[in-house]
Amino acid sequence: YMMTALVFPDFFGEGAVDLKENFYAQRGWFFTLAFSTIVISVCKDIVLDGRLPNTTNLIFHVIFGVTLFIGALTRSERYHKGLIVFGSALFVVYIVVLFGRIH
Numbered sequence: 001y002m003m004t005a006l007v008f009p010d011f012f013g014e015g016a017v018d019l020k021e022n023f024y025a026q027r028g029w030f031f032t033l034a035f036s037t038i039v040i041s042v043c044k045d046i047v048l049d050g051r052l053p054n055t056t057n058l059i060f061h062v063i064f065g066v067t068l069f070i071g072a073l074t075r076s077e078r079y080h081k082g083l084i085v086f087g088s089a090l091f092v093v094y095i096v097v098l099f100g101r102i103h
Helices: 002-007 019-049 055-073 077-102
Strands: none
Touching: 002 019, 019 055, 055 077
16 A cells, blocks of 8 residues: 555646656655565565575565566666566466465
């Protein structure tokens, strides 16, 4: 929820709101915050378990982290559009693999 506040502008006032321009203006904060959640997730495993996450989980964390880090640095519209599809698919695969291991 908090991250959506970074992407969506305040809709108060009478002027037109350019969502695309606002997204690119806030992308650094948005993707840096998302990247930090990946780092915190890995650190949580180190603190609680005394080791890195298992290999599969760590690979997903690295892929998520790299794509988010690039998202913070690039203004490429093509990259950000592709990231929506790639990130969503990766997240679904991550959940399927993670819960497949739990059962």
